[in-house]
Amino acid sequence: EAGVTQFPSHSVIEKGQTVTLRCDPISGHDNLYWYRRVMGKEIKFLLHFVKESKQDESGMPNNRFLAERTGGTYSTLKVQPAELEDSGVYFCASSQDDGTVTYEQYFGPGTRLTVT
């Protein structure tokens, strides 16, 4: 079974430009999450999709960030316009909706974003 995949693995852009990150969850996983780790800080939750619906976007830093999950499969996270403080590693995770108490989240390899 393929794991969570993310593209690109690295992205270097200039301040003011736009970048789109993509995440493909594990097949069959309805729950998809975006997280971010900036240097020296802990991994922070950004948002949670259940299928194509945004369940919780309380962690999104501001309206320069737009996440979509059309069709409930892969997701994109667009940053427009990018600022220096957006630099960090963006992780995607997915979990299966199996009705249990605890949903195990499996992480992708991350996209390292550098804004110069």
Place this chain on the structure above:
Amino acid sequence: QKEVEQNSGPLSVPEGAIASLNCTYSDRGSQSFFWYRQYSGKSPELIMFIYSNGDKEDGRFTAQLNKASQYVSLLIRDSQPSDSATYLCAATGGGADGLTFGKGTHLIIQP
């Protein structure tokens, strides 16, 4: 604000000994707790989770939860050099909620 606290380390343990990693959390509403292992430059890898008070064992790993003290720990028995990594503690309100992570503890197993 929900917080998860971990000692950043490094924690140095001789090979074959027991490594003990600790974590505290601030939100009493937290229901489930996860331990992830992260090698440098890699993604977090789920080791195990716990949601009931007490101990939960999985191979060389034992997770311990004390909700009254808001304390979670991970014990690694017979530590191996390959266990050297950063260990992340995470909490969630339950179900499919997003995770609140600590900064992680850097563990070094000395051969």
